[in-house]
Amino acid sequence: MLWINCETEDTARASFARVWSYLSGDQSRERVDPLDVLATLGRVPDRWLVVFDNVDDSRQISKWIPSSGDCDIIVTTVDGTAYGLAKPIEVEGFERRESLEYLNAALETEEMAPSQTLVLGDLAKTLGDWPLALSMAANYISNSSLRLAASTQKYLEILASNMISDVSSIPEGYPKTLGAAILTAISTVKSGDRTEEFDAPLAAMAVLSAAAYFAERDIPLNLLLASALLEPASTENSGLVGALQFENFEIETASIVLILRRSSLVVRHRSSALGNSDEFMADRLTINAITQLVVRGYLARNNSDDRILKIISDSSYHMNRCLAHALDEQLFERVQQLEAHADRLATHAEENRICSIPTVLLAGNLAGACRVRGEFARAKGLLCYELAQLETISSSERSGVEDRPNILVAKVYVQYLEAALECDDPTSVLVQIGEFGCEILKELALGVSDMRAFEAQVEAFSAVLETCGKRRAEPAFLRLRESIGRLAVRELDGLTSVISRISELIRTGDDDTEALRLIASIEASDPPLPVRFQAPGLRAETLAWAGDFEGAAVALDQMMSIFEVNQVFVRDAVVQLHNIGWAAAKDLQNERARALLATVLGHSKIRLDKGDADDVSRYLALRSWLQVANGGP
Numbered sequence: 001m002l003w004i005n006c007e008t009e010d011t012a013r014a015s016f017a018r019v020w021s022y023l024s025g026d027q028s029r030e031r032v033d034p035l036d037v038l039a040t041l042g043r044v045p046d047r048w049l050v051v052f053d054n055v056d057d058s059r060q061i062s063k064w065i066p067s068s069g070d071c072d073i074i075v076t077t078v079d080g081t082a083y084g085l086a087k088p089i090e091v092e093g094f095e096r097r098e099s100l101e102y103l104n105a106a107l108e109t110e111e112m113a114p115s116q117t118l119v120l121g122d123l124a125k126t127l128g129d130w131p132l133a134l135s136m137a138a139n140y141i142s143n144s145s146l147r148l149a150a151s152t153q154k155y156l157e158i159l160a161s162n163m164i165s166d167v168s169s170i171p172e173g174y175p176k177t178l179g180a181a182i183l184t185a186i187s188t189v190k191s192g193d194r195t196e197e198f199d200a201p202l203a204a205m206a207v208l209s210a211a212a213y214f215a216e217r218d219i220p221l222n223l224l225l226a227s228a229l230l231e232p233a234s235t236e237n238s239g240l241v242g243a244l245q246f247e248n249f250e251i252e253t254a255s256i257v258l259i260l261r262r263s264s265l266v267v268r269h270r271s272s273a274l275g276n277s278d279e280f281m282a283d284r285l286t287i288n289a290i291t292q293l294v295v296r297g298y299l300a301r302n303n304s305d306d307r308i309l310k311i312i313s314d315s316s317y318h319m320n321r322c323l324a325h326a327l328d329e330q331l332f333e334r335v336q337q338l339e340a341h342a343d344r345l346a347t348h349a350e351e352n353r354i355c356s357i358p359t360v361l362l363a364g365n366l367a368g369a370c371r372v373r374g375e376f377a378r379a380k381g382l383l384c385y386e387l388a389q390l391e392t393i394s395s396s397e398r399s400g401v402e403d404r405p406n407i408l409v410a411k412v413y414v415q416y417l418e419a420a421l422e423c424d425d426p427t428s429v430l431v432q433i434g435e436f437g438c439e440i441l442k443e444l445a446l447g448v449s450d451m452r453a454f455e456a457q458v459e460a461f462s463a464v465l466e467t468c469g470k471r472r473a474e475p476a477f478l479r480l481r482e483s484i485g486r487l488a489v490r491e492l493d494g495l496t497s498v499i500s501r502i503s504e505l506i507r508t509g510d511d512d513t514e515a516l517r518l519i520a521s522i523e524a525s526d527p528p529l530p531v532r533f534q535a536p537g538l539r540a541e542t543l544a545w546a547g548d549f550e551g552a553a554v555a556l557d558q559m560m561s562i563f564e565v566n567q568v569f570v571r572d573a574v575v576q577l578h579n580i581g582w583a584a585a586k587d588l589q590n591e592r593a594r595a596l597l598a599t600v601l602g603h604s605k606i607r608l609d610k611g612d613a614d615d616v617s618r619y620l621a622l623r624s625w626l627q628v629a630n631g632g633p
């Protein structure tokens with residue numbers, strides 16, 4: 001018998017890899033084509049059984065149904081509409097005797113009187129003898145202050161109400177009584193006791209709502225609590241990394257989980273975090289997949305789309321923190337445990353057409369997890385989706401994101417090109433991706449706000465282009481690499497001290513001759529692009545402070561001629577322009593100084609949209625001084 005865990009496509013492929021290792025004795029292959037495994041099984045003379053377990057979408061496994069060999073296939077799924085896949089086998093509830101035994105044990109009653117047997121028998125009959133429904137009913141009754149008969153009658157009244165009023169929340173293909181039992185448990189949670197200090201029912205509902213969008217098994221408790229209860233804005237600047245801890249909320253945490261456990265909506269798993277085990281995964285919750293379906297239906301019926309968007313988006317934000325931390329720290333076992341939950345959140349985001357920065361980042365981190373395991377084809381698909389989502393965000397009038405590409409887009413293109421290369425995509429496709437990525441970097445250079453991050457992406461993209469050129473022997477990659485090579489500013493490291501010395505000399509006015517000598521030495525060294533136009537700008541600034549406004553104007557023209565050809569590092573150019581203008585403004589009685597300042601303001605005005613508030617303030621001050629010097633108000 002061969003067991004394939006189909007909770008996600010990744011878990012299924014991992015199962016196929018284990019089957020391959022068993023059949024072939026080859027333990028080295030991490031990436032195995034499931035069709036190769038099935039073809040090998042087809043040649044086995046013995047009869048065999050394949051179990052596709054916990055299939056989320058029955059269409060997912062149709063491509064893996066064996067076409068040869070003497071085998072039987074069992075598919076277990078909570079997809080209530082999967083009747084066309086194969087001959088269905090209805091999973092029945094308990095026998096009535098089993099139901100009564102279960103209720104007797106759950107309610108901790110001694111030998112039941114005939115009247116009690118009759119009451120609980122009617123309850124089991126109404127619930128269709130479904131174990132999950134019986135568990136929820138037993139929890140309600142055991143926590144009631146009423147006698148058995150009265151509490152049972154009360155429960156049945158609530159159950160009947162839910163069956164009538166909210167049937168649309170019960171998934172197609174499932175017994176209405178089972179769905180109604182889950183809805184009744186939800187009602188019980190919502191109506192729990194509250195205090196002025198802590199609204200436990202509200203918090204429990206928030207946790208249950210978030211859990212409905214994770215994978216059903218082994219949800220890390222701290223991650224779930226953070227997703228449900230911590231606003232992203234409250235943690236962005238907290239300095240915390242990775243898994244959030246709730247040491248200061250032990251009582252509240254326990255009460256939240258207890259409320260959900262008493263209603264049989266979740267199961268808690270605790271294990272000792274000793275040795276090589278992961279403390280982060282030591283405390284987990286599991287929620288039944290059918291319960292998730294009912295909760296999501298309930299949320300869709302009783303909440304706005306914005307509320308569901310927030311649940312998924314906030315959960316994605318906290319998942320990103322944990323997954324990115326695990327990837328950065330190379331905690332690969334934790335990455336594997338988190339991946340199923342990240343994948344489920346990303347799926348819900350796509351199904352609900354949610355496009356937000358957290359969901360976009362989630363796709364990128366999932367791609368990172370896939371790249372770690374060598375799953376470059378899936379990584380490429382996720383990165384392609386991430387790029388499309390980033391384009392949507394950038395073009396949205398409501399997003400507040402500037403139209404020009406940002407560092408995140410550049411980073412995705414680096415990973416996308418690498419994944420496409422590993423997937424053995426055609427050279428023409430790789431060149432096209434490379435061209436897009438280079439254009440992104442050049443546009444990004446128009447307004448660099450984080451030079452270190454920009455520099456890292458230029459160097460990373462350059463390295464991938466170099467690898468592409470070596471593997472494909474295609475000169476286009478060398479051309480692309482050279483086109484962005486001058487954007488990298490690592491070469492500035494050796495010039496930093498020289499530029500700092502020049503700036504100090506300009507500020508103090510101690511030795512203009514030495515400043516001009518150092519500027520000439522920089523220009524003679526064929527510096528990187530930011531310094532190529534900065535050097536004549538520094539000369540113009542030095543000459544202006546020395547009173548040589550005519551020479552400063554010549555140097556300014558030289559600076560702008562270099563800048564106009566490349567049209568990058570606009571913010572740096574604006575800052576340098578204003579430094580020159582500041583030097584000219586000291587002597588505005590001089591006609592040439594006023595002409596120099598007017599030229600500076602003309603160049604600056606058309607580029608202020610790439611600057612910041614300080615740049616705008618300096619521009620306005622310089623313009624005001626020039627207006628006064630020219631006899632204006």
